[in-house]
Amino acid sequence: MCGIVGYIGFREAYPIILKGLKRLEYRGYDSAGIALYDGENIKLSKTKGKVDDLERKIKSEISTKGSLGIGHTRWATHGVPNDINSHPHYSKSGDLVIIHNGIIENYESLKKELIQRGYSFTSDTDTEVLINLIEDIKKSENIKLGKAVQIALTQVVGAYAIAVFDKNKPNEIVVARLGSPLAIGVGDDEFFIASDASPFIEYTNNAIYLEDEEMAIVRRDKPIKIRKIKDDSLVNPYVQELQLNLEQIEKGGYDHFMLKEIHEQPHAIKDTYRGRLRVNEGIIKMAGVDDNIEKFLNAKRIIVVACGTSWHAGLVSEYIFENFARIPVEVEYASEFRYRNPIINENDVVIAISQSGETADTLAAIKLAKSRGAFVFGVCNVVGSTIARETDAGAYTHAGPEIGVASTKAFTTQITVLTLIALKLAKAKGTISNSDYHLTLGELELIPQKVETALGSDAHIKSIAHTYKDSKNCLYLGRGYNFPVALEGALKLKEISYIHAEGYPAAEMKHGPIALIDENMPIIVIATKKGHYDKIVSNIQEIKSRKGKIIGIVTEGDQTVKGLADHVIEVPDTLESLSPLLTTIPLQLLSYHIAVMLDKNVDQPRNLAKSVTVE
Numbered sequence: 001m002c003g004i005v006g007y008i009g010f011r012e013a014y015p016i017i018l019k020g021l022k023r024l025e026y027r028g029y030d031s032a033g034i035a036l037y038d039g040e041n042i043k044l045s046k047t048k049g050k051v052d053d054l055e056r057k058i059k060s061e062i063s064t065k066g067s068l069g070i071g072h073t074r075w076a077t078h079g080v081p082n083d084i085n086s087h088p089h090y091s092k093s094g095d096l097v098i099i100h101n102g103i104i105e106n107y108e109s110l111k112k113e114l115i116q117r118g119y120s121f122t123s124d125t126d127t128e129v130l131i132n133l134i135e136d137i138k139k140s141e142n143i144k145l146g147k148a149v150q151i152a153l154t155q156v157v158g159a160y161a162i163a164v165f166d167k168n169k170p171n172e173i174v175v176a177r178l179g180s181p182l183a184i185g186v187g188d189d190e191f192f193i194a195s196d197a198s199p200f201i202e203y204t205n206n207a208i209y210l211e212d213e214e215m216a217i218v219r220r221d222k223p224i225k226i227r228k229i230k231d232d233s234l235v236n237p238y239v240q241e242l243q244l245n246l247e248q249i250e251k252g253g254y255d256h257f258m259l260k261e262i263h264e265q266p267h268a269i270k271d272t273y274r275g276r277l278r279v280n281e282g283i284i285k286m287a288g289v290d291d292n293i294e295k296f297l298n299a300k301r302i303i304v305v306a307c308g309t310s311w312h313a314g315l316v317s318e319y320i321f322e323n324f325a326r327i328p329v330e331v332e333y334a335s336e337f338r339y340r341n342p343i344i345n346e347n348d349v350v351i352a353i354s355q356s357g358e359t360a361d362t363l364a365a366i367k368l369a370k371s372r373g374a375f376v377f378g379v380c381n382v383v384g385s386t387i388a389r390e391t392d393a394g395a396y397t398h399a400g401p402e403i404g405v406a407s408t409k410a411f412t413t414q415i416t417v418l419t420l421i422a423l424k425l426a427k428a429k430g431t432i433s434n435s436d437y438h439l440t441l442g443e444l445e446l447i448p449q450k451v452e453t454a455l456g457s458d459a460h461i462k463s464i465a466h467t468y469k470d471s472k473n474c475l476y477l478g479r480g481y482n483f484p485v486a487l488e489g490a491l492k493l494k495e496i497s498y499i500h501a502e503g504y505p506a507a508e509m510k511h512g513p514i515a516l517i518d519e520n521m522p523i524i525v526i527a528t529k530k531g532h533y534d535k536i537v538s539n540i541q542e543i544k545s546r547k548g549k550i551i552g553i554v555t556e557g558d559q560t561v562k563g564l565a566d567h568v569i570e571v572p573d574t575l576e577s578l579s580p581l582l583t584t585i586p587l588q589l590l591s592y593h594i595a596v597m598l599d600k601n602v603d604q605p606r607n608l609a610k611s612v613t614v615e
């Protein structure tokens with residue numbers, strides 16, 4: 001949560017920081033601000049609202065000149081979103097200025113001490129406490145900014161990615177991280193600082209990712225120095241070459257990132273299995289699994305930890321792993337798992353699923369599982385992310401950057417990776433017949449073109465969206481593999497249109513939600529031909545008898561549900577185990593169109609953020 005950007009070099013800093021903040025808005029967007037050094041002084045402008053609001057305001061407030069600056073886009077933790085609580089924050093003297101992504105948990109006790117020492121505070125934030133703590137240490141010990149930052153950070157409990165500069169030493173920016181990501185773009189005679197590489201990708205392909213508990217002094221005229229905050233030891237900067245390109249982080253002609261990402265799914269799924277799925281040879285190559293195959297084969301159970309949409313992908317994988325590989329699976333919310341003293345040991349394999357690879361609760365669950373001896377495998381999208389690095393091994397989804405806050409292609413590519421793993425284990429364990437194995441491999445290879453076909457129903461889905469856009473509630477039902485898809489469909493609608501929606505196992509409807517059904521209630525039922533088709537047709541009859549409005553997600557050519565439902569949306573036929581990869585598509589499009597028709601901010605829904613780095 002929160003995006004940070006900084007620049008020091010020979011160009012004008014303002015346009016770089018502003019554009020960078022727009023790219024990082026997925027991390028938080030309730031307020032924004034920029035501080036620039038204009039050659040004499042710090043100029044600071046900040047506001048409640050989005051980066052566009054800041055852009056409108058800034059030029060009437062300050063000169064945007066200067067080649068050193070920092071900027072922030074906020075997802076509020078301490079203090080409501082307003083102009084004062086927005087970052088950057090000055091120190092009391094006005095000499096120092098800071099941006100911060102994270103939470104300082106012991107800020108209240110630090111604040112009390114600082115108040116006793118004569119400091120006063122204008123905002124409610126933990127960040128203003130941190131910058132004054134730095135100033136206090138710097139002044140009382142008469143030391144340089146870097147050293148003062150280092151000492152201050154040894155006194156704080158919490159998480160941070162920070163950038164600080166001093167108007168009296170305007171040739172350096174001091175940065176540090178613990179628990180929140182921080183990348184440094186390394187150019188010729190210029191440096192960029194950001195929460196991820198997107199703000200600087202058109203300037204340099206070289207980046208250093210700070211590790212936890214590291215800090216760096218970034219100076220134009222000197223090589224970067226990285227130190228461990230606690231023991232002061234120097235770390236050799238590792239400069240990575242980035243694979244990202246500009247096209248991947250732009251909308252490419254679509255109105256929204258979410259729509260672009262929905263349409264990218266055929267390609268993204270192909271990228272996920274490319275080089276791994278070898279249908280002709282009948283093999284699946286995944287280095288992270290191959291190198292640790294004994295761990296997987298000896299596992300007494302698999303525990304999946306994740307949050308949000310990734311948790312839903314985990315639920316789909318429970319069906320896949322248990323069905324194919326006959327390994328018991330438990331799917332846990334990372335936030336619950338980490339605090340409930342789980343029974344876990346070296347016979348367990350933990351699979352952590354995370355698009356961003358930065359989710360704080362998932363990261364904490366990983367650390368807990370590792371400390372108890374479990375083997376932890378990561379399924380992440382963002383290359384080099386904290387979770388990707390913290391896990392013992394892993395497999396990337398290779399979906400490309402996902403910028404829309406509501407996750408779409410991350411979900412289907414996570415399911416693809418998990419299916420590949422399950423099939424691989426099933427083959428090694430002999431729990432799948434040869435014919436089923438080859439059939440599933442072949443079908444998986446066809447999924448991208450079937451997703452493309454499912455996307456072809458867009459106009460029809462849009463017309464259904466128009467009919468139901470003013471609904472107050474919505475129910476999503478599915479069985480078996482498609483129960484988690486019902487949860488995911490409901491989540492998508494809630495997230496971006498703010499319509500209350502619930503996902504339920506279709507048969508459970510009788511134990512509660514059926515009481516909600518009347519002629520105003522749209523009910524989306526996933527009723528593809530395989531699996532529990534007859535049972536779900538009975539559930540549809542039960543809804544119909546209570547006059548609910550039925551939108552059926554059906555297999556191409558289905559007549560039975562068509563005869564019962566108010567609307568049907570067809571998806572191509574496939575194996576039941578792979579059907580979530582197709583049934584998800586119309587649910588994503590339905591939510592998207594409803595949100596657009598309601599004039600909601602699809603890519604940046606209220607109160608949410610893409611990367612949740614606070615617990």
Ligand code: G6P
Nearest residue numbers: 307308309310354355356359407
């Ligand atoms: C946030 C995002 C969701 C995402 C969840 C987990 O809530 O808005 O889209 O599913 O975090 O994120 P992760 O990056 O760990 O998959």
